[in-house]
Amino acid sequence: MTKQADVVVIGGGITGTAILHELAKYNLRAILVEREPELAAGTTKANSAILHAGFDAPEGSMKARMNVEGNKMYHDLKDELNLEIRWSGSLVAAVDDEQMAVLKDLLKRGKDNDVPGLEIWDGNTVRESEPNVSKDVKGALWAPTAGICWPFGLALAFAENAVINGAEILRECTVTGITVKNHSVTAVETNQGTIETKYVINAAGIHADEISRLAGDDSFYIHPRKGEYILFDKTAQKDLVYCPVFPTPTKMGKGILVCATTHGNVFVGPNAQDMSDDEKENTAVTIPGMDETLEKARRLVPNIPVGATITEFAGVRAVSSTGDFVLGPSAITRGLIQAAGIQSPGLTSAPAIAKYLVDGIASEMSAARKADYKKGRPAQPCFRMLTNADQKALIARDARYGRVICRCETITEGEILDAIHRPVGARTVDGVKRRTRAGMGRCQGGFCGPRVTQILARELNIPITEVRKEMSKSYMFYDKETQSGGKA
Amino acid sequence: MGEQLYDVIIIGGGPAGLSAAYSAWQNGAKKILVLERDREAGGILQQCIHNGFGLHHFKEELTGPGYAQRCYDLVKDKEEIEILVDTMVLNINDDKLVTAVSPKHGLIKVQGKTIILTMGCRERTRGAIRIPGYRPAGVFTAGAAQRMVNMEGYLPGKKIVILGSGDIGLIMARRMSLEGCKVQAVLEICPFSNGLTRNMVQCLYDYDIPLHLSHTITAIHGKDRVTGITAAKVDEHMKPIPGTEFDIDCDTLLLSVGLIPENELSRGLGLDMHPLTSGPIVDQHRETSITGIFAAGNVVHVHDLVDFVSEEAEIAGKYAALKAMGKMEDNVADVAVEAAGEVRTCVPQHVRAGENGETIRLFMRVRKPMKHVRLTVKSGADTLLSKVLPVAKPSEMIAVNVPADKAKGHHADWTVSVTEEEA
Numbered sequence: 001m002t003k004q005a006d007v008v009v010i011g012g013g014i015t016g017t018a019i020l021h022e023l024a025k026y027n028l029r030a031i032l033v034e035r036e037p038e039l040a041a042g043t044t045k046a047n048s049a050i051l052h053a054g055f056d057a058p059e060g061s062m063k064a065r066m067n068v069e070g071n072k073m074y075h076d077l078k079d080e081l082n083l084e085i086r087w088s089g090s091l092v093a094a095v096d097d098e099q100m101a102v103l104k105d106l107l108k109r110g111k112d113n114d115v116p117g118l119e120i121w122d123g124n125t126v127r128e129s130e131p132n133v134s135k136d137v138k139g140a141l142w143a144p145t146a147g148i149c150w151p152f153g154l155a156l157a158f159a160e161n162a163v164i165n166g167a168e169i170l171r172e173c174t175v176t177g178i179t180v181k182n183h184s185v186t187a188v189e190t191n192q193g194t195i196e197t198k199y200v201i202n203a204a205g206i207h208a209d210e211i212s213r214l215a216g217d218d219s220f221y222i223h224p225r226k227g228e229y230i231l232f233d234k235t236a237q238k239d240l241v242y243c244p245v246f247p248t249p250t251k252m253g254k255g256i257l258v259c260a261t262t263h264g265n266v267f268v269g270p271n272a273q274d275m276s277d278d279e280k281e282n283t284a285v286t287i288p289g290m291d292e293t294l295e296k297a298r299r300l301v302p303n304i305p306v307g308a309t310i311t312e313f314a315g316v317r318a319v320s321s322t323g324d325f326v327l328g329p330s331a332i333t334r335g336l337i338q339a340a341g342i343q344s345p346g347l348t349s350a351p352a353i354a355k356y357l358v359d360g361i362a363s364e365m366s367a368a369r370k371a372d373y374k375k376g377r378p379a380q381p382c383f384r385m386l387t388n389a390d391q392k393a394l395i396a397r398d399a400r401y402g403r404v405i406c407r408c409e410t411i412t413e414g415e416i417l418d419a420i421h422r423p424v425g426a427r428t429v430d431g432v433k434r435r436t437r438a439g440m441g442r443c444q445g446g447f448c449g450p451r452v453t454q455i456l457a458r459e460l461n462i463p464i465t466e467v468r469k470e471m472s473k474s475y476m477f478y479d480k481e482t483q484s485g486g487k488a
Numbered sequence: 489m490g491e492q493l494y495d496v497i498i499i500g501g502g503p504a505g506l507s508a509a510y511s512a513w514q515n516g517a518k519k520i521l522v523l524e525r526d527r528e529a530g531g532i533l534q535q536c537i538h539n540g541f542g543l544h545h546f547k548e549e550l551t552g553p554g555y556a557q558r559c560y561d562l563v564k565d566k567e568e569i570e571i572l573v574d575t576m577v578l579n580i581n582d583d584k585l586v587t588a589v590s591p592k593h594g595l596i597k598v599q600g601k602t603i604i605l606t607m608g609c610r611e612r613t614r615g616a617i618r619i620p621g622y623r624p625a626g627v628f629t630a631g632a633a634q635r636m637v638n639m640e641g642y643l644p645g646k647k648i649v650i651l652g653s654g655d656i657g658l659i660m661a662r663r664m665s666l667e668g669c670k671v672q673a674v675l676e677i678c679p680f681s682n683g684l685t686r687n688m689v690q691c692l693y694d695y696d697i698p699l700h701l702s703h704t705i706t707a708i709h710g711k712d713r714v715t716g717i718t719a720a721k722v723d724e725h726m727k728p729i730p731g732t733e734f735d736i737d738c739d740t741l742l743l744s745v746g747l748i749p750e751n752e753l754s755r756g757l758g759l760d761m762h763p764l765t766s767g768p769i770v771d772q773h774r775e776t777s778i779t780g781i782f783a784a785g786n787v788v789h790v791h792d793l794v795d796f797v798s799e800e801a802e803i804a805g806k807y808a809a810l811k812a813m814g815k816m817e818d819n820v821a822d823v824a825v826e827a828a829g830e831v832r833t834c835v836p837q838h839v840r841a842g843e844n845g846e847t848i849r850l851f852m853r854v855r856k857p858m859k860h861v862r863l864t865v866k867s868g869a870d871t872l873l874s875k876v877l878p879v880a881k882p883s884e885m886i887a888v889n890v891p892a893d894k895a896k897g898h899h900a901d902w903t904v905s906v907t908e909e910e911a
Contacts, residue, residue, distance in 0.1 A: 443613060
């Protein structure tokens with residue numbers, strides 16, 4: 001089947017979805033293709049979930065510019081798209097004079113990058129704010145504009161708004177080729193057919209170099225760098241922190257931090273392991289990695305409550321060979337627009353990257369803004385956050401909001417149904433988890449996993465044996481009679 | 489439903505909750521409410537379709553659902569006992585006002601004169617024990633897999649490795665074998681099994697399933713679905729020994745790595761908790777640190793036999809009923825019960841001794857497997873109980889009675905210890 005589009009976005013992570021959201025504001029036929037059944041299934045799901053202030057990247061770099069701009073944009077987007085963001089501020093802690101000197105450099109760099117409100121605090125001021133921080137910490141750089149967020153939620157919010165405004169998202173759609181004629185893109189070939197288009201935006205994360213090569217541009221490559229995290233139960237927050245606390249940065253990155261999530265969990269990580277190019281998919285956690293993560297986190301917060309661990313995970317960052325984001329039109333292939341090498345601060349930069357790239361395309365195509373563009377997205381009911389009176393009203397409207405499925409996080413069947421049936425709805429167990437938090441608590445889906453599986457099967461009208469955990473072949477259960485699982 | 493007043497509100501309709509309800513009724517409570525989260529009462533027994541339950545309590549061998557039915561039959565037609573299913577308790581405040589929610593009744597608030605916490609326990613997860621590797625589909629807690637196989641009719645996989653030799657893991661090894669699956673191995677990090685002896689024999693040896701003691705998993709393989717695991721021998725500190733790794737081909741990993749009492753509501757109430765049992769600290773009546781709030785069963789400490797759960801719940805039911813009716817004896821002394829020597833935990837953790845004296849039943853677990861041990865209960869220098877046990881192991885709870893005449897009047901703190909006797 002052949003489809004027609006003006007712009008095809010490859011990749012449904014935070015960058016791709018932010019771009020689609022921006023494209024949907026124009027009279028353009030935009031299609032996003034994502035290889036997995038769920039959006040935000042790559043780097044977007046396994047990162048530090050921080051909206052950085054913008055003092056890390058050197059002045060003049062794309063990273064610095066997009067970071068500071070993106071951070072500002074999220075302050076508006078938070079209300080517009082009802083995003084889960086807490087403007088917590090962040091700290092970069094120093095333990096000796098050498099590191100204190102680095103803080104001064106960061107402060108200067110931050111000012112050059114136009115980051116507002118930066119201050120250097122002494123150790124006591126740091127501990128007044130975060131009492132569990134180590135006595136060894138001599139001072140810290142305080143950045144009030146930094147925040148913490150729910151990263152998959154951001155990507156899904158962008159996607160939902162885009163779809164409401166007519167953009168199309170094709171999931172489980174793998175790009176197999178890009179047709180280039182006379183140095184210009186003409187079509188994207190996928191496992192779901194051909195999409196004829198003049199523009200391709202390459203937001204393929206760790207695979208962005210491969211996509212670029214499909215379109216004849218091999219000007220950069222992407223190098224995978226793995227980071228491992230350990231997540232703690234909500235009960236651990238009182239022993240840890242309320243805002244991100246970073247160590248003083250090194251060449252390898254911002255270092256292993258101790259950080260809270262928007263829902264009151266706490267995590268430590270990530271370490272930084274350069275992987276070989278054939279290990280882009282390596283998200284395995286390791287014993288040395290977890291040991292390193294804990295050891296380094298203890299330098300910031302000595303008493304890590306290891307017994308309150310609820311899970312570990314790893315993400316792979318897309319580090320570009322250019323040292324900066326690779327943004328804008330390819331110098332080789334017309335119509336190929338790069339949004340590549342999006343490592344940290346990619347999450348923060350996403351809306352700025354989207355605006356930067358889409359402004360360019362819209363002006364080239366003389367595309368007009370949609371007159372009937374709809375802001376926002378459907379409200380997402382959250383039972384546990386409501387007052388008793390509102391809970392009663394919700395159950396009166398739909399009794400299924402009275403049935404708690406996930407007991408650790410108090411998630412009701414009504415919320416799970418909403419997650420499945422809302423725009424770009426959940427198709428997998430982890431998809432439900434990322435939209436509702438069902439299965440994110442301390443039992444990690446032990447009780448609710450089977451029930452969520454049954455609800456998905458019922459609502460998607462598929463056999464239980466076809467319900468997946470998250471990835472395209474991650475089938476969960478087998479039929480007793482035939483001993484077979486998965487999709488025939 | 490308005491804000492009704494109950495003599496006893498029981499949180500959880502598993503074997504502990506049902507047994508507590510029956511006992512409260514037997515002891516004269518007139519208005520008893522059981523709140524159950526699942527679609528039916530019976531708790532985790534509903535998915536335990538194997539036999540071996542009830543030998544102590546009902547003097548007959550029953551299946552899990554059979555045992556649950558017995559408990560249910562005792563309470564189902566009692567006018568004084570109301571059971572709400574599909575009902576999740578959201579909050580309990582220290583005035584004993586319970587907020588709960590169900591599709592049928594919406595948000596309800598009910599007031600108890602007393603409350604009994606019988607929420608049971610949950611399984612420890614992969615994350616809690618930090619197993620390295622990928623995070624594919626095919627990693628289940630043994631209980632979640634058991635529910636799918638026994639109640640919903642699906643298999644979690646076909647080629648299985650089980651980590652942990654706790655009872656659920658052993659039972660699932662047999663269950664999966666009976667379903668025609670291949671159980672490749674059971675791995676246990678301890679140098680001894682953590683299951684009941686009868687389960688070792690009936691579930692592993694009878695099916696020729698290899699058990700690797702002092703082994704753990706050092707990697708889970710597979711991006712989408714489990715494709716195998718790497719196992720390794722561990723040293724005396726339970727750290728993997730480099731060079732001892734070997735791979736096992738499998739599509740499923742079941743975890744049976746311990747149970748954790750489900751105490752979110754207890755913590756919300758601010759009950760004093762015990763660090764080793766992970767349950768509320770209770771006296772011999774199973775009353776917690778808040779007067780009128782009782783707790784029993786796996787929420788207090790993890791049992792290996794449901795029979796003992798029922799027994800403990802009957803104690804809580806009785807005294808909650810007496811309390812609700814204002815018939816509890818005034819206590820004259822609060823006596824601590826300390827676990828000492830090789831005794832790791834002992835419930836109750838304290839005794840509120842009255843004038844009349846009563847038999848005190850103690851439940852304890854030891855730290856390591858031992859043969860020919862002497863169990864002693866002392867109050868100061870006085871010995872209240874001394875008996876020899878042929879074996880003692882961490883996986884099998886020990887229950888003893890301190891007779892009323894011995895218990896009476898001993899207000900110095902009690903010490904419960906187990907020591908190995910010379911053969």
